């Protein structure tokens with residue numbers, strides 16, 4: 001937020017310093033641990049029987065991707081915090097816009113190792129509560145805003161398998177964090 005405020009006030013050096021300060025190695029370590037190879041201590045014991053089962057690709061609900069209108073509705077409902085861990089998140093389009101303006105200080109690329117580490121973790125996801133691989137639909141009622149760590153870390157496990165509460169039964173977190181939507185190009 002401070003970086004965006006400084007940028008909007010014309011202080012590019014100040015904004016750049018804040019973007020660099022948020023590119024923290026420990027966030028990257030955390031991200032890779034959760035997202036990386038299966039680890040029972042993080043992801044829980046592997047289950048031998050899945051209920052509902054993991055579906056073959058051709059049996060999964062279509063379309064896989066949520067529509068633009070549904071994305072807008074999900075953000076209008078959930079705002080810009082992860083519904084599991086409350087971390088502030090920002091849409092990928094916004095992250096890319098900032099990266100285009102600050103390529104050295106807030107880098108972004110399709111290659112994970114070249115991404116700014118806060119933005120990598122805070123990359124807004126439209127996460128299926130009942131995973132798509134388990135028969136979940138790509139619609140507003142089955143999807144919530146999450147951070148990349150929670151989305152990738154859960155893999156295709158159900159809420160129950162991940163020992164997570166259903167976030168739909170908890171209030172949405174509202175702060176002055178706006179997903180960096182105020183960033184002026």
Ligand SMILES: [Zn+2]
Pocket residue numbers: 082083084085086087146147148149150151
């Ligand atoms: Zn999260």
